[in-house]
Amino acid sequence: MQLVKRTYSGMMHAIAGLGALEKLSDDARTSDAYRWQRWTASLLAIHDIDRMVALDLPWWNVAATREAEDYLRARPGARVFEYGAGASTIWLARRAGSVMSVEHHADWHRRLEPMVARFANIELWQRDLTGDAYIGAIDEAGGLFDMIVVDGRRRAECLARAVPHLKPGGVILFDDSGRRRYRHAIETCGLPEQRHFGRSYCVPYPDFTSFLRG
Incomplete structure (x- = not known):
């Protein structure tokens, strides 16, 4: 499966470098984020963070992304x-007002550091997956959050740790929520789930992102 994914990504990157499609990507940057032009451009940006940042997109379900944007727009200064x-x-x-993000992969963390350095409201941590350091980073951060995104490793454990840190009326965005290995954790976390299924950025197939509401 990993070989298939790498092959697909490589093919998309090669196609993205073609002159006509470069123009498509450039034009898409000013198009509606939730219509087909920006989504099509995202397919060419799979595993290419520079293109995704230029397109101003996360790798989530499209409808869920719109809902996340609406949620944050209604909460100026949100803590994430x-x-x-x-x-x-x-x-x-x-x-958002502030974003605290934890990443387990040291090389990826180094790749991101100069990109996030342009944003004074981002705090980026690197914590090892072994033990409690990664999962417990939210305890280290302390306090309550308006939005918590669970989109890394050990997601079931991260979800359990996140719930006590959610503000009343806050949301947990849980990506790839249709995967069987996550369903028990989601269904037993004590929060109502709103599942979005359908068009998703970067991939040509429909996928899930869920909101769990405090």
């Missing part, structure tokens, strides 16, 4: 915690 850093970190920082 994120498990699993990437283009979504910058997308969140452009819309």
Whole structure:
């Protein structure tokens, strides 16, 4: 499966470099984020964080992304915690008061550091997956959050740790929520779930992102 994913990504990157499609990506940056032009451009940006940041997109379900944007627009200065850093970190920082993101992969963390340094409201941590350091980063951050994003490793455990840190009326965005290994944790976390299924950025197939509401 990993070989298939790498092959697909490589093919998309090669196609993205073609002159006509470069123009498509450039034009898409000013198009409606939730219509087909920006989504099509995102397919060419899979595993390419520079393109995703330029497109101002996270790798989530499209409808869920719209809902997340509406939620943050209604809460100026929102405090956000994120498990699993990437283009979504910058997308969140452009819309929230502060973003605290924890990443387990040291090389990826180094790749992101100069990108997030342009945003004074991002705090990016690297914590090892072994033991409690990664899961417990939200305890280290302390306090309550308006939005918590669970989109990294050990998601079931991260969800359990996140729930006590959610403000009343806050939301947990849980990506790839249709995967069987996550369903028990989601269904037993004590929060009502709103599932979005359908068109998702970066991939040509429909996928799930869920909101769990405090």
